Amino acid sequence: MDHLLHLDRTLDELDPPRWTSPAADATDLMRKVHALRHVRLREFGPADLRVLVSQQVALPYVLPLAVRLLLEEPLLDASFYPGDLLLTAVRAPASAWSLLPDLNAVLRAVIAALPDAAVADLPRGGAEELARFVTRPETLR
Template sequence: MGPVNLVLHLDRTLDELDPPGWPPPDAGSTPLVHRVHGLRRVPLGELRPSDLRTLVAQRVALPFVLPLAVRLPAEEPLLDAYFYEGDLLLATVTVPAEAWAALPELEACLRAVVAGLPRAAVEGLPRGSEELERFGTRE
């Protein structure tokens, strides 16, 4: 099932949409591992910006997560999802190029968001201006 049908499945989880489902993490796993495993069991429509940022940064089920993640910076480019202003945008632009191959329209949308950012806003970010520039000029 591709991202085109994603809107029809906001009540489903990543474990359902991106099989096989993940088993529970080992007891000694890091808090991040526990968080990511738990997020795979949350319906897509209930994922918060911080959840999407975590999943994108950890490269989890990107064909399903990126369409949800990109819509937020498209509306509010410098959204502070969890750590700092623009953190969700920066997580999305650092996704490997091959992840965008199946999502060219989303990639174009995100490039337009990056291109529309005022220079002062980019320079004011706590980090990531290089990643934004690299994404904006990547072929």
């Protein structure tokens, strides 16, 4: 299955029900997430994907987009530091990755191929998180 078939559609179209407007007292983060649900998938940048994945919004549609970027540049700096999108992706729930086993395998291979020196520059615990993702038992992938 091609996970990138819907690039001209929005998350509100693909991931029902459509969200109502954020509450008046919503945080800036929640306003950002609500706004991103109205953006066409092809227009998402790395920072947008990091936000959506970290908030676990429409992961079957968002994770494939993140993985596509990570295949080109695994330690991409999406907002805060090199590798932030990668660490956000591996923190996605195992249940989301179980829906995307082919992408899970591809991302695990990309992570396994990273040089130790590159991974050493990740924030504290980052290298361990990547190692856990790569070696997670099949039933949890």
